[in-house]
Amino acid sequence: MRKGEISFRIGGAAGDGVASSAETLSRVCSRSGLHASTYSFYQSVIRGGHVWTQVRAGEKSLGCFGEDADVLICLNQDTADYHAKNVTENGAIIYDPNAVEVPKAELRNGVKTVEIPLLELARTFSTAQIMKNTVAIGAAVSLLNMDFDIFVSVMKSQFGAKKQDVIDANVGAAKAGHDFIMKNNISLGHSLKFTMQRRMLVTGNEAIAMGALAAGVKFHAQYPMTPSSSILHYLAAHGAKYGVVVKQSEDEIASINMAVGAGFGGVRAMTATSGGGFSLMVEGLGLAGMLEVPLVAVLAQRGGPSTGMPTKTEQGDLNLAMGAGQGDWPRGIIAPRNQQECFDATVKAFNLAEIYQTPIIVMTDLILSESYSTVETFDFNVPIIRGLRADETKPDEFKRYLVTESGVSPRSIPGQKGLVHIAGSDEHLEDGTLISDVLSGLPSSIEGRIKMHDKRMRKLKGMLKDTPGPELWGPDRADLTLVSWGATQGPAREAIERVAGEHNVKVNSLEYCYIFPFHSDETAALLKDASMTMAVEGNYTGQFARLLRAETGIGMDHHLHKYDGEPFEPRHIVRKIEEVLKLG
Amino acid sequence: MAEAIDGQAYDFKSGTKPTWCPGCGDYAVLNALHKTLTNLKLEPWRVAVISGIGCSSNLPHFLTAYGVHGIHGRALPIATGLKLANPELTVIGAGGDGDGYGIGAGHFVHTMRRNLDITYIVMDNQIYGLTTGQASPTSMMKMKTKSTPEGVIENPINPIALALASGATFISRGFSGDAKGLAEIMEAAVRHKGFSLVDVLSPCVTYNKNNTYDYFRPKVYNLQKENHDVKDIEAAWKKALEWGDRIPTGIFYEAEGVPTYEELEPAYKQGPPLKQRLGIADPKDLIEEAM
Numbered sequence: 001m002r003k004g005e006i007s008f009r010i011g012g013a014a015g016d017g018v019a020s021s022a023e024t025l026s027r028v029c030s031r032s033g034l035h036a037s038t039y040s041f042y043q044s045v046i047r048g049g050h051v052w053t054q055v056r057a058g059e060k061s062l063g064c065f066g067e068d069a070d071v072l073i074c075l076n077q078d079t080a081d082y083h084a085k086n087v088t089e090n091g092a093i094i095y096d097p098n099a100v101e102v103p104k105a106e107l108r109n110g111v112k113t114v115e116i117p118l119l120e121l122a123r124t125f126s127t128a129q130i131m132k133n134t135v136a137i138g139a140a141v142s143l144l145n146m147d148f149d150i151f152v153s154v155m156k157s158q159f160g161a162k163k164q165d166v167i168d169a170n171v172g173a174a175k176a177g178h179d180f181i182m183k184n185n186i187s188l189g190h191s192l193k194f195t196m197q198r199r200m201l202v203t204g205n206e207a208i209a210m211g212a213l214a215a216g217v218k219f220h221a222q223y224p225m226t227p228s229s230s231i232l233h234y235l236a237a238h239g240a241k242y243g244v245v246v247k248q249s250e251d252e253i254a255s256i257n258m259a260v261g262a263g264f265g266g267v268r269a270m271t272a273t274s275g276g277g278f279s280l281m282v283e284g285l286g287l288a289g290m291l292e293v294p295l296v297a298v299l300a301q302r303g304g305p306s307t308g309m310p311t312k313t314e315q316g317d318l319n320l321a322m323g324a325g326q327g328d329w330p331r332g333i334i335a336p337r338n339q340q341e342c343f344d345a346t347v348k349a350f351n352l353a354e355i356y357q358t359p360i361i362v363m364t365d366l367i368l369s370e371s372y373s374t375v376e377t378f379d380f381n382v383p384i385i386r387g388l389r390a391d392e393t394k395p396d397e398f399k400r401y402l403v404t405e406s407g408v409s410p411r412s413i414p415g416q417k418g419l420v421h422i423a424g425s426d427e428h429l430e431d432g433t434l435i436s437d438v439l440s441g442l443p444s445s446i447e448g449r450i451k452m453h454d455k456r457m458r459k460l461k462g463m464l465k466d467t468p469g470p471e472l473w474g475p476d477r478a479d480l481t482l483v484s485w486g487a488t489q490g491p492a493r494e495a496i497e498r499v500a501g502e503h504n505v506k507v508n509s510l511e512y513c514y515i516f517p518f519h520s521d522e523t524a525a526l527l528k529d530a531s532m533t534m535a536v537e538g539n540y541t542g543q544f545a546r547l548l549r550a551e552t553g554i555g556m557d558h559h560l561h562k563y564d565g566e567p568f569e570p571r572h573i574v575r576k577i578e579e580v581l582k583l584g
Numbered sequence: 585m586a587e588a589i590d591g592q593a594y595d596f597k598s599g600t601k602p603t604w605c606p607g608c609g610d611y612a613v614l615n616a617l618h619k620t621l622t623n624l625k626l627e628p629w630r631v632a633v634i635s636g637i638g639c640s641s642n643l644p645h646f647l648t649a650y651g652v653h654g655i656h657g658r659a660l661p662i663a664t665g666l667k668l669a670n671p672e673l674t675v676i677g678a679g680g681d682g683d684g685y686g687i688g689a690g691h692f693v694h695t696m697r698r699n700l701d702i703t704y705i706v707m708d709n710q711i712y713g714l715t716t717g718q719a720s721p722t723s724m725m726k727m728k729t730k731s732t733p734e735g736v737i738e739n740p741i742n743p744i745a746l747a748l749a750s751g752a753t754f755i756s757r758g759f760s761g762d763a764k765g766l767a768e769i770m771e772a773a774v775r776h777k778g779f780s781l782v783d784v785l786s787p788c789v790t791y792n793k794n795n796t797y798d799y800f801r802p803k804v805y806n807l808q809k810e811n812h813d814v815k816d817i818e819a820a821w822k823k824a825l826e827w828g829d830r831i832p833t834g835i836f837y838e839a840e841g842v843p844t845y846e847e848l849e850p851a852y853k854q855g856p857p858l859k860q861r862l863g864i865a866d867p868k869d870l871i872e873e874a875m
Binding site: 027030031157198199200201202206210213214215216218219221238239240241242243244245246247249250251253254255257258259260261262263264265266267268269283284287291377378380381382384413414415416417418419420421422423424425426433434437438 | 629634637658691693853870871874875
């Protein structure tokens, strides 16, 4: 067990309610004033299999779900078999001795086996099997000396006033687990400070959806696909109240094209998917690029290729996002590094999309999309910048695709008098006249084509200025610089702190949230004096390192690639740092 | 369609000359659409015509109205997004049989079951024209094309039957050789509240030597001249399956009282999306819920 933090791992079979129990526990921790970070390990099955969720809670902000658990809650035998031996020293294992046997000989030093008749205690309150989880959660709350009333408050929020009977049953069951620990005088001897400071507890997907609401999304189309689906769920649940049309479409091709239609119609439009769906969307994305229609597309990555590993994480779709759509068109790619940044980046994406009238891709991965983290309360009062609009009083001057220095042309919205135009997927002239058929290849068209293509691509210059460069975290000068993008930030920083505590070396972290247009100058300046570099990314070929090299000519000295489907843990990175710095 | 506001009749013609072959059936469709929009006294800036790709999908360029000349097969999803964003527009989808019944068939079916208040005009020439003469989803059995030199060996799609099965609330067929009849059908289609299909037999004079004006002229007849009851879905099914010596045109079916998607959309309680204020004025509930 590490000072100032604790990790719980709850394991069972799919359908046992592991994820919801873990969410409850996370909220209890969060409401106690602890920071929390979770990871759900699950499989593409509805019932059965083996699933677990880790809830890490600590006094300081946490960038990831951690590593081995301090407290293991076994809801079935598999959980004991797979995880008991990895419980940290002086940790505890909670289980029902009537259902689960713990391999005691394999346990680390000082690990307590807390035997509670979970099912028997649960039966007093409900016939539902899931109630045994609640007994275990009550026991966990007690082991940490957390205020039981907080559990009650979480139940009230979860079920609402209408379901008092459900609340009573859960509270009773949890109390039984709680009292069992008290009565038997079991303690972890691990103390945490509960500040009771209130924070939000959100997944990356929820943070994106909230960012979209704050930014004024009015249309969202999506086809369900793990791990992006909870964006659809969140917006669908809130659409009626906040006036967002949420359309579950027949496929991702429809989603992106609906978003194009809505964006053309003048509302802020979004779609979300994972790699497979994004692959279907690429033609529609290029259409938006050509029509110069603003939209935001969320790409929540999972293990690929093809169906790949639907419930596993990976950062393998950067090449896909970079290359989506035939021909060249200006796109923005943003990869938020944590849940807080998911909110901020989504707001930024909507503004960039409208300022530059082009698609912005927000990339996450499963670990960020679906994991909960505490965040400071989001500020919903965000800037909303709608970009250049045509002058209704001067219809004679209006050209929808006017060639400008910035590459941005004045835009009109259907319904505006005097500003009708055709947005065409064919190459076109300033007034929208297409030059793909009878004018194709004629001298004036060739010139028009070049001007129009240049105009569109010039938007990248502005977008580059409007986005922040990479962040260098840690000491200015270091023996090793880690280079990462997206959600690798958390484990990378933690690895750096750990290495600094154990060895006399300095490591820093160069982190990218704004991926494209690529900040070459800042990158070159920051890496100019780097002693040694190492790219840390969750894919096979080092897609980000390749982009960095293509944009700057700078190659990484070392690479750490992970593509086993599991998220980076700090120790994976620590091990590699020790290897490249030859630390004993 | 959206309600006309100022009651004036506007000219919807544009200065862009159509690029279709002389004699192409699509000219009649364009004329009928011009006439319809003018007759219904719609304002050009409150009309949007959305197309896909193909000869017929060039149509938006030949109208004065807002328009999207989109990508192959995706006219209906684009039209759907636009209509949902701004239900105060009259939104018309347009394209060919390859666009709508081939690559876009999935969207065709799903858009019909949604019953959005949009009109979809399919210029059905039973061939791929722009790609120089391959078989289309409505090419008849045995027809020889560049891609089927031994003749087509799969059954054609029956758009009328497919529309009936998919829950379209207005289903019609026109013929480019009957300009007057086509204009009447189109006006009724645009006027209909809900999804309306106008499948137009629109001969390709260059690549389809089978389904020509002369092929259709002796066969087509107008349902409305034969006491067909447009409210009788069983009668509509019977007529939908008729194709041979006699080919029905006119309105096959018009459902009454079916709510449109827009009428059922929960988010519209807050007003049309385009007219709403952006952002969250009071985020208290959202924050509390996430605690």
